[in-house]
Amino acid sequence: MTQSNHAPATAARGRTAMIxxxxxxxxxxxxxxxxxxxxLEVGGKPLIVWQIERLxxxxxxxxxxxxxxxxxxIEAALGDGSRFGVALFYSPESDALETAGGIAQALPLIxxxxxxxxxxxxxxxxxxxxxxxxxxxxxxALAAREAPGMHLVMVPNPAFHxxxxxxxxxxxxxxxxxxxxxxxxxxxxxxxxxxxxxxxxTKRALTPYYREAIAQGRASGELYEGVWENVGTPAQxxxxxxxxxxxxxxx
Numbered sequence: 001m002t003q004s005n006h007a008p009a010t011a012a013r014g015r016t017a018m019i020x021x022x023x024x025x026x027x028x029x030x031x032x033x034x035x036x037x038x039x040l041e042v043g044g045k046p047l048i049v050w051q052i053e054r055l056x057x058x059x060x061x062x063x064x065x066x067x068x069x070x071x072x073x074i075e076a077a078l079g080d081g082s083r084f085g086v087a088l089f090y091s092p093e094s095d096a097l098e099t100a101g102g103i104a105q106a107l108p109l110i111x112x113x114x115x116x117x118x119x120x121x122x123x124x125x126x127x128x129x130x131x132x133x134x135x136x137x138x139x140x141a142l143a144a145r146e147a148p149g150m151h152l153v154m155v156p157n158p159a160f161h162x163x164x165x166x167x168x169x170x171x172x173x174x175x176x177x178x179x180x181x182x183x184x185x186x187x188x189x190x191x192x193x194x195x196x197x198x199x200x201x202t203k204r205a206l207t208p209y210y211r212e213a214i215a216q217g218r219a220s221g222e223l224y225e226g227v228w229e230n231v232g233t234p235a236q237x238x239x240x241x242x243x244x245x246x247x248x249x250x251x
Contacts, residue, residue, distance in 0.1 A: 015139070016110055016117055017060040017132075018103065019051055020186075021124035022068040022096040027232050036070040038124035039077055040237055043244030046077065047231060048124040049084075056086045058132035060120065064089045064109045068096040099206040103190070104198035111192045118143045123186035127240055129227040130187060138189055138220070148191030149218035152210070154182035155228045166214060166221070174214045174221045182221075184210070185228055 025037030032040070038048035045053075048065075055063055063086050067074045071092050081088030091106035103110070103121065111117035118139050120132060130153065138151045152174065157164045164181030166174045188206075194213075198204055213219040229240050 015058075015060045015136075016062045016064070016119040017055050018064045018066070018106060018110060018119060018121045019048060019055075019124045020066060020099060020102060020121065021048060021074055022066045022071070022093050022102055023125070024069045024096065025125070028234060028237070031234055031237070032069070034070075036067065036074055039073060040125075040231075042127060042231070042237060042241040043248065047127060048074070048078070050127055051122055051124060052078070052081070052084050052086065052088075054128075054130070055120075055122070055132055056084050059136070060132065061086050062089070063087070064091055064106050065124070066091040066093055066097075066102040066106055068093040095203075097201070097203050100195060100198060100204040100209055101202050103206075104195045104202060104204070105200045107192060107195060107200075116143070116148075117192045118189055119192065121188055121190055123230075125231050126186050127227075127229045127231060128185070128187070128224075130185070130224050132187075134222075135189060142189055142191060145191075145218075147218055148193040149220070150191070150194070150210070150213050151189040152219065152221045153185045153187040154221050154223050155185040156223075156225060157181070157183045158230065160232075166210070168221045168223060172220045172222060173217075174219045176211060176214055182223060185224060186230065187224075 021038040023037060025032035028037050039046045075090050078088055089109045091109055097105055110119050120135060142149050154168050161183050165184045167178035167181050168174055194209060231237050231240055
């Protein structure tokens with residue numbers, strides 16, 4: 001397993017996050033033929049930079065980024081993270097390992113001491129104004145649990161996903177069936193113990209982990225109704241860029 005770390009060796013440990021950046025971005029072609037999707041710009045910044053800045057503002061000082069397609073461009077563009085006030089670590093994948101597989105591959109960077117770590121994972125191609133600092137108490141609560149669990153940030157169902165993913169009760173319990181149903185916003189807290197048995201290099205999605213944890217009552221959730229965009233097509237990218245530039249002119 002090849003992993004790289006361009007961050008200073010003396011970087012202090014703080015809250016840990018992982019940004020998923022290994023996808024090919026097929027629906028975004030031809031833009032992604034020569035540029036990795038997380039480096040596509042909106043409002044004058046790459047999508048992934050918006051995420052890094054929000055994570056840094058919330059106290060996440062250690063950020064692991066996995067990559068596959070054109071990953072060298074991501075490392076070259078972001079460097080060691082010092083200009084964002086964080087330490088960036090990179091987990092290259094020769095072929096994209098999907099979400100759970102990407103986590104398993106990156107575990108030595110997420111929890112370098114081999115211990116248990118509750119970390120935040122976010123998608124590098126989502127734009128949101130969600131305040132990640134809201135997850136601090138949830139992180140501590142998950143870390144104190146005997147069995148590993150997860151906490152998912154849900155959003156109102158977008159037009160492209162009208163039926164949602166899971167049901168969310170008013171007291172924060174997730175269920176596989178029921179109502180009201182919401183869409184997973186691609187922001188989640190996870191316990192590294194959930195992935196210790198997954199061999200590095202294995203392709204595996206997170207969906208089975210969600211379903212198992214929810215079925216066993218080990219998953220909580222919250223509803224976020226603020227600005228959130230899953231940027232999947234050139235048209236969505238252009239619309240978001242236009243909106244952000246208009247907001248900047250007004251502000």
